[in-house]
Amino acid sequence: MDMREDLYREFEAIVGPRNISRDKSVLETYRCMASQNSAHYGPYKVRTPFPMAVLLPGSSEEVQKIIRLCNREGIHFKASSTFWSAQGYVSADNAVQLDLRRMDGVEIDAENGIAIIEPYAIAGVIQAEAMKYGYTCNIQGVGGSSSTVASTAGWQGPGPSSLFTGTNYDNLLACEWVLPNGEILRTGSLGSGDGWFCGEGPGPSLRAILRGGVGTAGDMGVCTKMAVKLAPWPGPDHLASRGKAPAYKADLPDNFRCYTLCFPDWEHWAHGVQLLHENRITYTSHRQFNMFGCDIKGAMVKILSDENKQLCDLPELLEDPEVKAATQDMHCDMQIVLAGMSEADLAYKEAALDEILRISGGHRSQFMAEKEIEDWALLYFIRMGRKNLNYVLCGSYEGHFGLARTNYYLAASLVEEASALKKHWEETTPYLAKVGGNSSMGGLAGIGGGGGVSWEFFAHFDSFDDASVKGVAEYFGETNKWMGAKGLGGCMGKVNEGSRRPDGYDRSQEELNKMFQYAPQPGVFTYQWKVREAFNPNHLTGTYYKTLEPSAVRTDVEGAASIFI
């Protein structure tokens, strides 16, 4: 949709001619697979609509002017930073895309352990800057190339280190936020000009409207700056790496360990998680490499940690007796990193880990303890600079089944049955990579300090192959039914369908009403409707923000399913 010339000039006057474009080639590159949710690249082919223009604001004031102009003219808007996800792309024809790339500031308050960051500060950069002062940060599960502001304000924000570092939900301090009505809200201590150290209050926390259990996916305006809590980093001011690309390895002093812990079965595995949560000895705690598939993870680790190997080495490695035995040993596994804050601290953590393993019946994988593999994995987990290996097998993957911050005993009890369903599809259809069925993975720390795990499976498929795409979508239909039958809510592979129509556009309020009118607790959605009416009266953002008109609530049927959070 073309933008009126006079309007374009008004936008141009706000950001300057270098920072606005309506060139077709530029607009084309601000489109995305309409289905892509978070880091996932779902099985769809439709792209999001063209924006009318792309703007690169350089300050909160510019963002505010843009949004005020949007309100005056009834123009939709969506801001994004690193554009990982369809959430960051527009969902209407009369919309402008804000690209926050020019706002990339990072400032470390070393005395108080705080980073003050702008939207385009990626986690890898924040961490690098923080390390100079003896700190590190939570890196969201999607990895170091993603925007921490986007993860905190827009989505969930747990990562492999969250048991120790806290999730982005936990770590958000004061922030500056341009609301959809054009007002600038500065939360907590920032609102009264007292500093960035506190994001709560005065009285009730106004951040409540900016993000809940999940962020507002860019539908509650634009977060332009925020402070986040950092965590201690007992390593050098720069984490040096050695080795050749792509198999870089950490070059760290001796106060770091990376272990893969193996358990005889899922019950013991869950007990191990419980003890790690209670004792909080780990820097990182994650079930990572099973994402490739339970049959191939040992071989994949061999490939990825050796710069001379490629995926074509898989068949040979899969026949290697040592790799086979290690892979079997790691069936019920997890990866952890220990970081010693002092010599005594590391000694205690090692001893406590021994004790935890003794009680829970686990052991350390010898295969993963080999120096080159351990250093490779250490770098992987500390910097999270290779999270895009999620895509390495086929170019695309999507999370499915899916429970967020959940009961790990429950999740563990479901793994094998879910794996059997996936394995059946792998073996009877060509759509999915055939990796042994079980590709369950996820953070062992969906909540800072522990208490719940995130649990999902990866379905690896080829986004270039139409049959693979279509087949995986069908498979998700089955996993969705399975989740429903278990009373677990919907499959996360289907989450995106609620946020956009299959053609990439916003859902209508009528459609949303139908989705949520039988919700077990409809207030969750009716209050969001009221908040949207109060702060986004012109409805200028998308329908990732789920709303239910109070008048549409139905109480004639008991709520069918719990919602995915």
Place this chain on the structure above:
Amino acid sequence: MKERTLADFRPMQERCSNCSYCKFIPLDKIRSREFAGGCPSIGYYNFNTYSARGRFQLGVALNRGEDVGEKDLEQVVFSCLSCGACDVSCKICRYNLEPLAHNIALKEALIERGMVPGRVAEERDRLMAAGARAGLCAADLGLPVQGEVLFLPGDRTQESPETADTVCRAAALLRRCGLDIAALSEGFFSGAVLYDMGFRKDFEEIAKENIARIEASGAKEVVTPCADTFYALNRLYPELGLTVPVRHITQVLADLIAQGTLRLTQEVPVRVTYHDPCSLGRKGEAYEPWEGEEKKILNQVHTWEPRRPRYIGNDGVYDAPRAVLRAIPGLELAEMERIREYGYSCGEGAGIPEIDPGLAAFAAHGRLDEAKASEAEQLVTADPSSLLQLRSARRDGDLPVTDLLTLVLAAAGEE
């Protein structure tokens, strides 16, 4: 060279996963906010469009026959330095994408369709007018035309009398070290820049002529101080039939020093930092012949049959120049944050200084800023083109830019 049309890139275009790695140096290597960027093009323009990810998406649209504009598209596509930074970063996690090859293929596709911006056409015409025999010849260099080692002075060496003089003296030094060095009777232009600009046919025309001249020279080896010439002869020409091996002059010097043939005895008390030219580094890996096709295993896992060479920059020339610098008495080497396979471009590449001077200056300034942050006193490089580019972009307060060869000559007592 093997013909690859834009359509051949469809799988990788549609398998790009929006991860933004192409915008940064490999994430494991990031040390600061200021020097985290890898791609100068998106660094300068800021729109996603200018990243490898944006270019993949443009490729998708072009392959689908969608309208993505003309003039704008041309500007975007040719504002790529073909420096290969995106290629290394992408390949940290992706084994089936080749952003650099795709960026060049996009240029080729536009050229094929006659969509060539004026400045690009002018630059191409300028280069083609000079042709394969541009540059310094044996007489200019004071070298014979017959010898075991063919010395190719470089694509832009002649543009600066000082650089030309340095190269001549370096060649003389090699002779004094016992190398049987000769040069061509006419000048030599590798044409690598044309390849990087997307003018593959023009490049092949020049390359074929050059290959014939090199093969006919009877030399057993080529030595060059020029990064682009090294890249052309090591990576591009072999596919067109070149059989004579090439070494960069820093590799030769490092060997001579290691053997004790070249003794660097004079103190050069200076703290320097070293700029890795892209064409000598990540793009300078040796060509490995391959014929094969994609093969899916385990239903959907992409591999190639047979194993395909994977250019990720590991085998570029990084250690030799550093070894030479470290052999100079009194010299101290301070590294910048972006080095080796993840070095940052100086802005010289794919004709950008002529096509898009703003982008070229932006890149050079980024490098000069980084050099200053390393706390060195001089920025050193080992390529006449990079040297000229960095020098032309220098502002007040920037470090002096020095040719590695001048330091070697000084240390060898040749001044």
Place this chain on the structure above:
Amino acid sequence: MTAEEDLRLYAGARAFDASPLPSAAVFPANGEEVQKLVLWAKEAGVPLVPVSSAAPHRSPASAPSVPGAVIVDLSRMKKIHSINRRFCMAVIEPGVTYGELRPALAKEGLTINLPVAPRPGKSVIADLLEVTPRRNCLLNWNYIDPLRCTEVTWGDGQKMFTGEAGGGAPDLKKQQSQGKWQINGGGPMMLDFCRILAGSQGTTGIVTWASVKCEPIETVKKVFVLRSQDYDPVRRAVQNALKLRFSDGAFLVNGAALYRMLPDTAQLLAEADGGAAWTAVIEASGREILPEMRVAQQEEDLRGIAAAQGLVLTELTGALGETAGRELDGSGFAEGYAAGAVRLPFVTTLGKAGEFAEKLQATANQKDCGFGLGLYIQPLHQGVSAQVEVLVPELPEGESFYRTALAQIAADGGYYERPYGDAAKIQFGKDPEAARTLEKLYDIFDPARILNPGKLTKAAAAAGQGEEVQP
């Protein structure tokens, strides 16, 4: 309850903020009754003030600000719905006090992160909703930990669960039978309901149960002190320890605060070392796994950190250790440690807290109440910020100091995150956008302004409309 002498228990909580008598007090037994009450009050336009703790009622949040209010006293709601050892979670009703919860948790091998010297009759839920700082700020990954999910009736009369509990059936037992233990307090979706409740002084909703995060009980525990005439070395030692995640509880007090909060400990300490202007109380504990080794490691590292600041880490042993442990876990006074004083809490950073302390002490000296001025500095949220609680003696000169200090703290950048009384007016005066935004939230959750009106609502409304609110 309508007798005046009974109702007087609910009024006049703070010496410096007069509070009108309520008209009645009701004692609902469950969430359904609370919802009915709210719906009635909304219809009738009657203000409701929720109260949960046992008398005496000292919290400024639960004293009515307007006449004619009906007290909703939840102290009869004493059910402990569940204690789950596996996930270290408990679900409790608002009438459950620290004195009741702690033994119940202990039976299951659990404990809860406590504030300093809680009064035994204090409602755990009320304390968490007031965001009273915990001793061990390292367990505060989230600012409002250990509060997680709730059942709430909002001011508009709607009842719902918040946090992950809001995503399932509105039936606690059913959720737990499905393996859901109300662990995650966020959301459940994009609106953070628990944060609309926490810190609201009862103005947005009435909570009728909440889930709280617990910890395995300590099996070995040591208490240490760092003592100095100067604030900064003590502060730096505490800050450095927290930065490395050492200690299991740490706070700083001046002499007067130490005497108020841990009176017997203070006495014994003074006898031992003659007293000090500043004391940091630091705890180290071991739980189920290698408790002795953990405490020994913490002690070794804390000792090194203290020594780097020229301080000696002193373990409180024998009678002193027992006294300190007892006093830390529960105040000996029914009214709590602030008996005879008014609390004035604000948030700043640990470093800046020292500047505030110095200035406040100087002002108090000028006002002739310097001797009794208590300063309690509690690191918050894993150490990124700190609450300074000024304990002002309830004396005429104390009131004069209090009024001056209120304005002075605000002017110097102290942040009234929990703004009581006039602090609310000052804070919203500094931040009118927050006031306007909060009013919009009240329009949604308590449109008739029946929940504890006159607290934040009045201040917010005044500031939002640009009224002069400086005292």
